[in-house]
Amino acid sequence: MRGPELSPRLRMVGELVPEGARLADVGTDHAYLPAALILEGKIPWAIAADLRQGPLNRARATVREYGLTGKVAFRLCDGLSGIRPGEVDAVAAAGMGGETIAAILTAAPWTLERDIPLILQPMSSFPDLRKWLGENGFAIEKEQLAREGETLYTALLVRTGEMAPLSPAELWAGKNTADPLRGDWLDRWLARVRRALEGMSRARREEVPARKRELEEVAAGLIDMKKEWEQWQT
Numbered sequence: 001m002r003g004p005e006l007s008p009r010l011r012m013v014g015e016l017v018p019e020g021a022r023l024a025d026v027g028t029d030h031a032y033l034p035a036a037l038i039l040e041g042k043i044p045w046a047i048a049a050d051l052r053q054g055p056l057n058r059a060r061a062t063v064r065e066y067g068l069t070g071k072v073a074f075r076l077c078d079g080l081s082g083i084r085p086g087e088v089d090a091v092a093a094a095g096m097g098g099e100t101i102a103a104i105l106t107a108a109p110w111t112l113e114r115d116i117p118l119i120l121q122p123m124s125s126f127p128d129l130r131k132w133l134g135e136n137g138f139a140i141e142k143e144q145l146a147r148e149g150e151t152l153y154t155a156l157l158v159r160t161g162e163m164a165p166l167s168p169a170e171l172w173a174g175k176n177t178a179d180p181l182r183g184d185w186l187d188r189w190l191a192r193v194r195r196a197l198e199g200m201s202r203a204r205r206e207e208v209p210a211r212k213r214e215l216e217e218v219a220a221g222l223i224d225m226k227k228e229w230e231q232w233q234t
Contacts, residue, residue: 001066003039004032009121009153012146013094016119016157017043021090024049024083026104031059033092035066047083049075079104080111090117094155098125102132112137115160121153127171139163143174145181152185168214169221176225178232186229190222 006014010033017023017037023046025034034046048059056076063072075082080091091111093101101120105111111118118138122129133140139161146153154174166175173189176182193215200212 001039003036003066004030004062006032006036008146008148009155010036010094012144012153012155013092013119013121014042016142016144016155017092018090018117020044021117022046022088024080024088024091026079026091026093027051027055027096028059029055029095031062031072033094034072035062035068038068038071039066045071045073047073047075047088049077049080049083051076051078078107080108083108085110085114088116090119092119092121094119094121095123098122098129098132102129105136105138112160118158119155120158121155123153126154126173130166130171130174133158134163134166137161140174143177145179145185147181147184152181152188154185167221168218169225172218173222173225176228178229180233182229183226183233186222186226190219190226193219193222 014033014037019042021043023034023037023043025031025046026049028034028048028050031048034043034048037043038046048056050056050059053076056074059072060074063069077083093104101122105118110116120129130140137160138158140156140163141159142157144155146155172193173186197212197215197219200208
């Protein structure tokens with residue numbers, strides 16, 4: 001049977017899931033991701049976890065619709081709190097804030113101890129999440145980009161390991177790649193930093209000068225990465 005059609009954002013997440021892994025899909029909503037990956041033969045089994053009953057009910061409906069009863073377990077829980085360490089080989093946490101992802105991983109130290117592949121798709125707090133990962137024993141192995149309508153999304157493949165410190169610009173936009181979408185991604189972050197700097201030019205708070213220097217360093221790094229990306233496109 002053909003599985004649910006994944007949006008570009010979820011397809012990107014699915015591409016980073018290791019072949020043959022038992023997957024925990026945190027914040028599963030409709031369970032489209034595990035359903036599609038099971039039907040494609042990429043994974044054998046999954047746990048669909050969500051904090052609220054409504055999304056979990058939608059996940060159950062998806063599993064029934066695609067004949068996957070017995071191949072997806074359901075957990076009503078906060079993050080990974082209802083999942084035992086030995087049950088899964090990979091974790092996907094997509095469509096939530098970076099601070100929420102960090103809190104979920106903090107509460108589940110077994111993800112670090114067991115070197116569980118993590119596929120993270122943050123919607124906010126990108127610099128804070130990347131910084132937190134590096135300071136807490138995780139390494140970003142790969143980042144991918146996807147466009148959905150007018151919006152660009154990123155997904156990170158993260159494992160236990162030592163990560164070299166990221167530059168201020170890399171904390172915001174990730175390490176540079178030749179990805180065709182990378183130029184637009186850098187432009188969007190640069191526009192955001194410039195808007196913040198413009199706002200600071202009208203502020204008079206004491207902490208502004210230090211923050212202004214920090215953002216100017218981010219902007220300079222983004223510009224350098226954009227130049228490097230343009231060279232790779234020729």
